[in-house]
Amino acid sequence: MPVLRTRLLRQIVAAFLALVIAGMFFVPLLSVVKMAFTADGGFSFASFIKILTSARQYHVIANTLIINIASSLLAATLGVSAAYCIAYTNLPNKKWLHRALLLPLLIPGYIITLAWMQFFAKGGVVASSLRLIFPAISMPNIYSFGGIIFVFAVTKYPIIYTLTLSTFRKIPVDLELAAAVSGCNRRQIFRKVTLPVSMSGLANGVLLVFLSCLDNFGTVAFLGIPAHITVMTTDIYQSVISMSGNSFADASAKSVVLGLIGVAASVLAWRCAGRFVTLQTETEDMNSRILLSRKKARLIQLIMLAGILLINFVPLLTLIQTSLLRAFGLPPTPENMTLENYAFLFSNQKCINAVFNSIILAIVTAIICLIIGTIAAYLLVRCPGHFSRALDFMISIPYSIPGIILGLALILTWAKPLPFIGKTIYGTIFMLLLSYVIRFTALQIRSSSAAILQVDASMEEAGRVNGAHGLRLWFKILLPLIAPGCVSGMGLVFLSTLTELTTSSLLWSAGSETIGVVIYNYTSAGQTTVACAFSVAILIIIGLLAGVQALLSYLIRYKKEEE
Amino acid sequence: METECRNIGMTFGKTKALQDINLTIHDGDFLAILGPSGCGKTTLLRLLAGFSAPTQGEIRIGAELVAGNGYVKSPNERNISMVFQSYALWPHMTVEQNIAFPIRNSRFVTAKQRSNCSERVQQLVEMVGLHAMEKRLPAQLSGGQRQRVALARALAAEPALLLMDEPLSNLDSELRIEMRQELKRLHRATGTTIVYVTHDQSEALALANRIVVMNHGRIEQVGTAKEIYEAPQTEFVARFVGRSNLLHGHWTENRFLPEGAETVWQLKDVPDTFRKSGLLALKPEQLRISEKNNGIPATIKEIEYLGAEMRVLLSSGQTALEMRTKEMHYQVGDALWLTV
Numbered sequence: 001m002p003v004l005r006t007r008l009l010r011q012i013v014a015a016f017l018a019l020v021i022a023g024m025f026f027v028p029l030l031s032v033v034k035m036a037f038t039a040d041g042g043f044s045f046a047s048f049i050k051i052l053t054s055a056r057q058y059h060v061i062a063n064t065l066i067i068n069i070a071s072s073l074l075a076a077t078l079g080v081s082a083a084y085c086i087a088y089t090n091l092p093n094k095k096w097l098h099r100a101l102l103l104p105l106l107i108p109g110y111i112i113t114l115a116w117m118q119f120f121a122k123g124g125v126v127a128s129s130l131r132l133i134f135p136a137i138s139m140p141n142i143y144s145f146g147g148i149i150f151v152f153a154v155t156k157y158p159i160i161y162t163l164t165l166s167t168f169r170k171i172p173v174d175l176e177l178a179a180a181v182s183g184c185n186r187r188q189i190f191r192k193v194t195l196p197v198s199m200s201g202l203a204n205g206v207l208l209v210f211l212s213c214l215d216n217f218g219t220v221a222f223l224g225i226p227a228h229i230t231v232m233t234t235d236i237y238q239s240v241i242s243m244s245g246n247s248f249a250d251a252s253a254k255s256v257v258l259g260l261i262g263v264a265a266s267v268l269a270w271r272c273a274g275r276f277v278t279l280q281t282e283t284e285d286m287n288s289r290i291l292l293s294r295k296k297a298r299l300i301q302l303i304m305l306a307g308i309l310l311i312n313f314v315p316l317l318t319l320i321q322t323s324l325l326r327a328f329g330l331p332p333t334p335e336n337m338t339l340e341n342y343a344f345l346f347s348n349q350k351c352i353n354a355v356f357n358s359i360i361l362a363i364v365t366a367i368i369c370l371i372i373g374t375i376a377a378y379l380l381v382r383c384p385g386h387f388s389r390a391l392d393f394m395i396s397i398p399y400s401i402p403g404i405i406l407g408l409a410l411i412l413t414w415a416k417p418l419p420f421i422g423k424t425i426y427g428t429i430f431m432l433l434l435s436y437v438i439r440f441t442a443l444q445i446r447s448s449s450a451a452i453l454q455v456d457a458s459m460e461e462a463g464r465v466n467g468a469h470g471l472r473l474w475f476k477i478l479l480p481l482i483a484p485g486c487v488s489g490m491g492l493v494f495l496s497t498l499t500e501l502t503t504s505s506l507l508w509s510a511g512s513e514t515i516g517v518v519i520y521n522y523t524s525a526g527q528t529t530v531a532c533a534f535s536v537a538i539l540i541i542i543g544l545l546a547g548v549q550a551l552l553s554y555l556i557r558y559k560k561e562e563e
Numbered sequence: 564m565e566t567e568c569r570n571i572g573m574t575f576g577k578t579k580a581l582q583d584i585n586l587t588i589h590d591g592d593f594l595a596i597l598g599p600s601g602c603g604k605t606t607l608l609r610l611l612a613g614f615s616a617p618t619q620g621e622i623r624i625g626a627e628l629v630a631g632n633g634y635v636k637s638p639n640e641r642n643i644s645m646v647f648q649s650y651a652l653w654p655h656m657t658v659e660q661n662i663a664f665p666i667r668n669s670r671f672v673t674a675k676q677r678s679n680c681s682e683r684v685q686q687l688v689e690m691v692g693l694h695a696m697e698k699r700l701p702a703q704l705s706g707g708q709r710q711r712v713a714l715a716r717a718l719a720a721e722p723a724l725l726l727m728d729e730p731l732s733n734l735d736s737e738l739r740i741e742m743r744q745e746l747k748r749l750h751r752a753t754g755t756t757i758v759y760v761t762h763d764q765s766e767a768l769a770l771a772n773r774i775v776v777m778n779h780g781r782i783e784q785v786g787t788a789k790e791i792y793e794a795p796q797t798e799f800v801a802r803f804v805g806r807s808n809l810l811h812g813h814w815t816e817n818r819f820l821p822e823g824a825e826t827v828w829q830l831k832d833v834p835d836t837f838r839k840s841g842l843l844a845l846k847p848e849q850l851r852i853s854e855k856n857n858g859i860p861a862t863i864k865e866i867e868y869l870g871a872e873m874r875v876l877l878s879s880g881q882t883a884l885e886m887r888t889k890e891m892h893y894q895v896g897d898a899l900w901l902t903v
Contacts, residue, residue, distance in 0.1 A: 019702060128703070172651065177638070179653070180613075180614075181645045184639055197653070277702070
C-alpha cells in the first residue's frame, strides 16, 4: 500500500530529523546539567554545596543582579522617553532621529564598551578638553558598577525603545482623549492611561534587557575584570579557562545557577505582564498625538539630537582618536598622532586571519541557518503540533540561554575525540561554526516563520491543484514569496555571527581567532590603541555592509516602482 | 449654559474642513449634527472638545472663551465629556473604575461630589442597567454593555456639555434601536446638553430636538426634526434627509410647471432657494400615480416590495425618481404619469 509506505517513510524522516536536531541543539545542554551533578566520577551535589556555601559566590550573584536590574531600569527610562518623543510628538526629521537611536543595534557591544573606555579615559581627549574649561574636573571611573550599568543602558536601550515605540503606537488615541475630557492633563494621561496599558509590553522589554545583560560577556569583562567586579558570565569564563581540578564541574554548577536566574526572571516578567491587560489592536497609528509648536519641537529635537550624538557618536570619535595614538595615554597632540596602528593591522597575520575567519564563518553560518531555520519554520507554521513545537523549543533554547553556557556545553560534548575518526573538532574552526549554527538558527526561524505566515496556505494549494509538487512547489511558489523575509533574517544571522564574542571566547583556538576574540585579546593585553584601530576597521566593514544592504533594498524598490 | 460657535473656520493645509460655522447650542439641547462622511461634523465636535484649535473664529462655553485668537483651552480645562465611537473604555480599569475616573479627575467636580463618588457610581451603574457588573473589565462585557459603561462614564461628572461621536454605529441594528430609547430617557432624566454627531438621518430625526445638517464644511440648515424633514431649505437637505426627488421646472408664484410636462401644480410654502433655482423637492411619499393621465411621464424601472408599502424606482427622461405607495397595478417597464 503506497499510502502506508509514504507515511512510514515520512515518520522515519521525521524521527531522524528530530534525533539530529536534539543531538545537535539540545543534548549538549543536558551535559552541563549532568556535569554539575558529577564529582569524582559519580552523582553528587558537591559542586552546588561548594557554590552555595561560598560567600564569594553570593557576591557574584548579587553583583549580577544589581548590575542587571539597574541597567534594565536605566535602559527602560532612556528607551521609554525616546519612544514617547518619537511616537507622540511632531518632531521634524523623525525618521533620522529614529535611525540614529537604533545605531547600537548595529555595533557590537564590546566595541561600544571600548569606545566608552576611551571617552572616560583619565588622560583621554575628553578629559583633557574638559580640564581646559574646568581645571579641577576628574573623569568618573568607568571601571565600576556605575560604569558597567551606564554602558549596558546605552547599548541596550534600543531593545526597549523599539518595543515601546510599537506599543505606544498601538494604543488607541481615543483612550487618551477620553482621559483628557475626563479632566487629565498630559502628564496625568501618561501616568493613568498610557503607562498602565503599555505595562505588559514594557515588562517584556525589561526582561529582554535583563536577559541580554545576563548573556553579556564583553562589557563585563572589559569593565569588570580590571575593577575586580565579577559577575556570573565572567566567573564561569574564569572557571572554565582556569583548567584546575574540578573547574568544569564548578563552571557547570554555576551555569545551572545562571540558567535558573534567567528562568526565574522570565517567569517573574511573564507573571507581571500577565497581570496587566494587553491591547487587542494590532495596527500602528503613525500620527503624532501631541502637536508641539515649531519652537518647542525644534527644542526637543535639539535635545534629542545632542543626547544621541553624545551617546552614540562621540564615543566612536574618541575610539577613532585613540586608534591614531602612538601609545595609549599620550596626550592627543599632533606629534603623537600616527597611522602605525592601522599599518600594524594590515601586516599582522592574526588580524587579517580573524577578519577572514569571521566573514567566512558568518557566510557559512548564515547559509546553514537559512536552510535549517526555514525548514523548521515551515514545519512550525504549516504543520503545527507537538512535533514541530518540540523542534522549535530545542532550537530556541540555545539562543535564549546565556552564550557562555552554550560554550561550556559544547566543550563538554565535543572535546572528546569522535568515535571512529579518533579526532576532535574542538580546537578547530568547525567548533565555532557548530556553535554559531546552534546559537543563531533560532533567529532565522523567527524571520522565516514571519515570512511564511504572510503567505496564505491557499497559495500552495493553488500551486498543488495546478500540478506543482514537492520541490517544484517550493522553488516556483513558496521560495520566491518568502525570500525577502528569509534573506533579512539571514542578514541578522550574518551580523550576529560576524561579531560574536561570548561563546567564541571559550571555543576559539590558535588559528581560529575571530574578530571579537582578537579585540578582546588586544584589550585585555593592554594594547588599547591596536584594539581601537581594529574596532574602527570593523566598524568600517559593518558600515560598508549596511550600505550595500541599504543600496540593494533601494535598488529592489526602485526596480519595482519602475515596473 | 449656552455654547456658542462664531464664524468658525478650519483648514488642513489647503482643504477647508469648516467654513463660516455659526451655531448656538442651548442649555438642555439634544442637538444632532448630521451629514455625510467628510462633511466636517467630526471636525466640529473635536473643536468643541478641544482636541484641536480652529484656524478662525471663536468658541464660548457659557460666557467663557475656550478657543479663538490663537488661544485654545485644553480638553481637561473644559466642563465637557464625550462618548466615543469606539467607546474608549480603559482596558485596565473595571466598570466601576472607568465610571469613577472623571469624578476623581475632573476639576469641575466639587469636593462634596467627590466624597460621594461611590454612591454616584452606584447610581449611574443602576441607571444604565449594569447592576452586578461593577467589578468586570471592559474585555468581559458585550458591545451593548460597553456602550452603557461609556455613557455612564460620560455622565459621571455632570458635564455642562456632553459630546457624542456616532456612539451607536458599532452596535447591531436591534441594539441600536434599544440604545436610542435609552439615550432619550437619559437625556430626559439628566437634562444634560448633548451634541450628537451622526451620518444616519433616522437616528438624528428620532433623537434630537434640534438638527444641524452639514455638507462640505458648511451648515446647510438648522432646525427641529420636523422642520428639517418637512421643510428642507436647500437642495442637499431635501435629498440627504428626506431622500427627496428633485424636479426641474418653472415657478410662477405658487405654481410649478415641471419641465417636459404640460401640467401645473399648486404648491405652498416653498423656500426661495428652490424657486430661484427652478427646482421642486418631492418626497417619495408625496409623488403618486395620476389616474387622469396628466402630470409628468415616467417609466417603471424597479419595484421593491417592503411589506407595509412598495418602493418604486422610475425614470422620467434623464431624471431618476423614487416613489412610495401602498398599491400598485403596474409592472416594471410600464409607462405612466406622475403627479402630486
